Every structure is written in structure tokens, then in C-alpha cells.
Amino acid sequence: MAELKLNSCTLTVLPSNPSLTSRLRLKTKRKSFEWHCPECGAKNNIKVNSLPYEFAGGHDWSQVMKSSTYITELNKICMSKRDLISVLAGKVKLEREYLGENFKLKLSTSTRIKEVCQKCGAKVAFNVELSSNKSSFLEKMESLAFENLNIEITPEDNGDILNRLFRGFSIYLLMEKFSLAVNSENLDKMKADRKRLKDLKRLLERIKSLKNDIDKTRLFDEIRVDIKKLTEAFQTDEALMYISDTLLFIERIKDSIIKNFKRKLFLSLAQLEEQIKDITLKRHFNDAFT
Numbered sequence: 001m002a003e004l005k006l007n008s009c010t011l012t013v014l015p016s017n018p019s020l021t022s023r024l025r026l027k028t029k030r031k032s033f034e035w036h037c038p039e040c041g042a043k044n045n046i047k048v049n050s051l052p053y054e055f056a057g058g059h060d061w062s063q064v065m066k067s068s069t070y071i072t073e074l075n076k077i078c079m080s081k082r083d084l085i086s087v088l089a090g091k092v093k094l095e096r097e098y099l100g101e102n103f104k105l106k107l108s109t110s111t112r113i114k115e116v117c118q119k120c121g122a123k124v125a126f127n128v129e130l131s132s133n134k135s136s137f138l139e140k141m142e143s144l145a146f147e148n149l150n151i152e153i154t155p156e157d158n159g160d161i162l163n164r165l166f167r168g169f170s171i172y173l174l175m176e177k178f179s180l181a182v183n184s185e186n187l188d189k190m191k192a193d194r195k196r197l198k199d200l201k202r203l204l205e206r207i208k209s210l211k212n213d214i215d216k217t218r219l220f221d222e223i224r225v226d227i228k229k230l231t232e233a234f235q236t237d238e239a240l241m242y243i244s245d246t247l248l249f250i251e252r253i254k255d256s257i258i259k260n261f262k263r264k265l266f267l268s269l270a271q272l273e274e275q276i277k278d279i280t281l282k283r284h285f286n287d288a289f290t
Contacts, residue, residue: 002028004048008068008133013046016112016125024124035115035124042119051128052113060109061130067105068132070098075134078178085187085204087180088171088276096281107132151263161267168266171273175211182208192279203272210265213257220254 001014001021013033015024023038033046052058077090108131115124149169157165174180184201192200227250230243 002026002033004028004031004033005133006048006130007065008072009064010131010133011048012129012131013126016127020124035126037117037120037122038124039122040117040120042117044115044118046113046115046126052111060106063106064109064130064132066098067107068134070094070105071107071132071134073098078174078180081180082178083181083183083185084171084175084207084272085184085190085276087174087178088273089190089280092273092277092280107134149262149266150259151266152259164270165263165266167273168269171269172262172266182211190276190279196275196279200272200275203268203275207265207268207272210261210268214261214265217254217258220250224250 001012004011004013013026015021015026020038023036025034025036027034029045031048035044035046036042037044073094074091077094078087081087081090108129110127110129113126113128115126116122117124149165151165153162153165175182182204184204187197187200187204190197190200224247227243227247231240234240234243
């Protein structure tokens with residue numbers, strides 16, 4: 001196996017037939033891969049720009065490159081801004097620049113190529129993979145089932161609602177990973193009418209309150225610890241049964257609050273992103289024609 005670094009991605013080449021590995025003596029040489037013919041031993045090269053176009057420079061290749069760049073730039077914004085409004089505004093701009101509409105992150109692509117020895121004409125098959133060096137929890141999120149979100153899902157939830165729940169969850173992950181602050185200080189920098197800014201501030205306060213209450217559910221655990229101590233003071237089975245029921249009731253309340261409030265939080269975060277996107281793109285459109 002041989003690897004070549006390309007921007008924030010890695011191009012990997014390895015023989016399709018593992019038994020040829022030692023005879024091929026595959027290695028990286030500048031911007032190409034050198035291999036020895038297993039039949040005559042002659043040196044040959046695989047150049048990046050000679051790979052099949054549908055792979056090297058084609059749609060899949062381009063998607064991986066753009067996805068990797070998008071993740072790199074989004075991480076930079078999250079690390080430098082540290083507040084939700086600024087990150088969402090920057091995220092919208094990055095999506096417009098690198099992803100476009102209805103784009104799904106693609107962090108790897110592979111193909112199989114056949115090379116011909118320049119000396120004896122022997123054919124050798126290789127597996128080629130282009131992969132991003134940037135691991136993305138956002139991509140992992142896309143493969144999660146709804147049960148993993150730990151939220152309430154109702155039979156009335158249509159595709160639009162489910163999509164917004166997932167988008168809100170991805171924003172929630174950003175908030176948790178980078179400890180993004182929820183405040184309205186940067187709203188004044190946005191070019192929007194007074195009513196829209198007022199609505200945004202109200203939505204931010206709602207998000208802040210929901211996030212706080214979800215975090216505070218850990219207080220139920222402290223209550224459960226105190227109640228468990230009662231088992232040392234009571235002796236009858238009846239008393240211990242009441243204590244057990246109480247603990248179960250508290251656990252159910254905590255679970256219900258978390259699922260209900262996370263649902264509301266995810267939908268509110270998706271709504272916030274939609275409004276930030278509308279303001280940001282409208283301002284970009286107006287600036288382009290003024």
C-alpha cells in the first residue's frame with residue numbers, strides 16, 4: 001500500500017490481489033505511485049492526473065475534496081467564533097461556497113484501475129481510494145437512527161419535520177463539541193429589520209432556556225441518590241417497594257423531560273438556522289446587485 005497527501009485528503013493505492021504485494025514493491029514517488037511489474041520486474045508509474053477522469057477530478061473526487069475543505073473551514077470557524085450565531089452565519093456561507101443545494105457530505109470514494117506494464121504488457125489491477133483526513137461527527141450523525149437521537153417521534157411527523165430534527169441535532173452536536181455560547185450580542189451586526197431581530201432574540205432565549213433545562217436534568221440524579229439512602233433506614237418490604245417506585249417515577253420524569261425538551265430544542269435550532277440562512281443569503285444577494 002502507498003499513500004499520497006492531496007490537500008486535506010489522502011490518495012491510497014494498493015494491489016487488488018494481495019498476493020502480489022511483495023513483488024509489486026509499490027511506493028510513492030513525488031506526485032505518482034511507482035510499482036514493479038510482477039512478470040518482468042520493470043518499473044512503472046501511476047500518475048494522479050492519469051487516473052480515470054470519473055474518479056480523479058470527476059464528481060466523486062470533487063465531492064470528497066469539497067467535503068473535506070468544508071469540514072476544515074467549519075472547524076476553524078467554530079474554534080475562532082465560539083458563539084452560535086456567528087458559527088451558523090459562517091456555516092451558511094461555507095455551504096454556499098463548497099456544498100451547494102441538497103449536498104451530502106462525502107468523505108471517501110474508491111475505484112479499481114488496471115495498469116499495463118510499459119515493457120512486457122502485463123496487466124495489473126489496483127484499488128484506489130481518496131479519503132478525507134478530517135473525521136466528521138456530522139457524517140456519523142447522518143447514519144444514526146432516530147432512536148439514537150433520544151427524542152420524541154410522533155406518527156404525525158412528516159419528512160420535513162424529521163429532516164429539521166436531524167438538522168437541529170447536527171447543530172446541537174456543534175454546540176456541544178465546541179462549547180458554543182448562546183447569546184444575542186452578535187445579532188446587532190446582522191442586517192435585518194427590527195421585527196426579525198426581535199423574533200431572533202426571542203428564539204435565542206427559547207433555545208437558551210431549553211438547553212439549560214436539559215442540562216439541569218442531572219439534578220434528578222442527585223435526588224435519586226438521596227432517596228436511595230432511605231433504603232438503609234427502612235426495613236419492611238412495603239417501605240422498600242414504595243422507595244423503588246419513587247425512584248422509577250423520578251427516572252421516568254427525567255427521561256420524559258429530556259426527550260420532550262430535546263425535540264423542542266432541535267426544532268428551534270433548525271428554525272434558527274433557517275432564519276440566519278435567509279438573512280445571510282439575502283444580504284449576499286443584495287450586496288451582489290448594489
